[in-house]
Amino acid sequence: MKDTPKALLFDLNGTIIDDMHYHAEAWHHVLTKDLGADLTWDEVKVQMYGKNEEVLARIFGEDHFSDEEVRKLSSDKESYYQEAYKPHLKLIDGLHNFLAEAAAHPVKVAIATAAITGNVDYIVDNLGIRQYFDEFVSADDVENSKPDPETFLKAAEKLQEKPEDCVVFEDSAKGVESARNAGMRCIVITTAHPKEEFEEYENVIGFIQDYNDPLIKNFFQKDDK
Numbered sequence: 557m558k559d560t561p562k563a564l565l566f567d568l569n570g571t572i573i574d575d576m577h578y579h580a581e582a583w584h585h586v587l588t589k590d591l592g593a594d595l596t597w598d599e600v601k602v603q604m605y606g607k608n609e610e611v612l613a614r615i616f617g618e619d620h621f622s623d624e625e626v627r628k629l630s631s632d633k634e635s636y637y638q639e640a641y642k643p644h645l646k647l648i649d650g651l652h653n654f655l656a657e658a659a660a661h662p663v664k665v666a667i668a669t670a671a672i673t674g675n676v677d678y679i680v681d682n683l684g685i686r687q688y689f690d691e692f693v694s695a696d697d698v699e700n701s702k703p704d705p706e707t708f709l710k711a712a713e714k715l716q717e718k719p720e721d722c723v724v725f726e727d728s729a730k731g732v733e734s735a736r737n738a739g740m741r742c743i744v745i746t747t748a749h750p751k752e753e754f755e756e757y758e759n760v761i762g763f764i765q766d767y768n769d770p771l772i773k774n775f776f777q778k779d780d781k
């Protein structure tokens with residue numbers, strides 16, 4: 557790849573694993589069945605970005621729930637999600653090879669996600685991939701989640717790299733927007749959203765369907781010369 561980055565920042569949900577459908581199901585259950593909100597499946601999907609407390613505040617208003625209620629609703633949502641997704645837990649095709657290849661190159665690697673630390677641990681430890689990551693930034697580490705740039709800026713800071721030396725891997729428009737706000741280039745994986753949804757983002761440098769794409773196969777080519 558031209559201008560090989562010094563750091564790779566991976567979003568988690570939809571980017572490392574193809575699980576956004578299960579987040580949508582869990583949110584739909586909590587919001588419509590447990591809380592009785594009048595929201596369609598598509599409306600739930602539109603609201604489903606950022607930290608869990610941000611999702612709840614967007615839908616019900618800032619002070620609608622107490623902190624305790626927010627914690628309980630968030631924990632319910634993650635329990636539904638983890639139980640439903642567990643039988644399907646697997647890395648997106650080609651990612652294991654790409655992470656192993658990155659480990660053999662002078663590039664730092666982090667997970668930078670809107671998910672809570674409990675979900676990061678659940679995914680990373682069940683898949684046995686913790687050793688591939690130098691740092692983790694989750695919902696619990698930031699004041700404002702995506703599309704705010706804080707998640708990606710914090711990851712760059714932890715890795716001691718500049719935003720322009722980072723490449724972000726993302727699957728959602730709000731995530732790409734967050735990377736843009738952080739001044740970072742972005743490769744979009746089209747697991748959950750088609751290419752057309754990203755037209756307005758000039759920081760997108762490529763689209764992949766999975767990590768067997770030629771863009772990924774040739775990622776470190778310049779280094780190897």
Ligand SMILES: O=P(O)(O)OC[C@H]1O[C@@H](O)[C@H](O)[C@@H](O)[C@@H]1O
Binds near residue numbers: 567
């Ligand atoms: O930043 P990521 O890894 O794409 O995570 C996004 C998702 O993280 C989940 O934990 C939230 O409950 C979802 O609402 C959100 O969409």
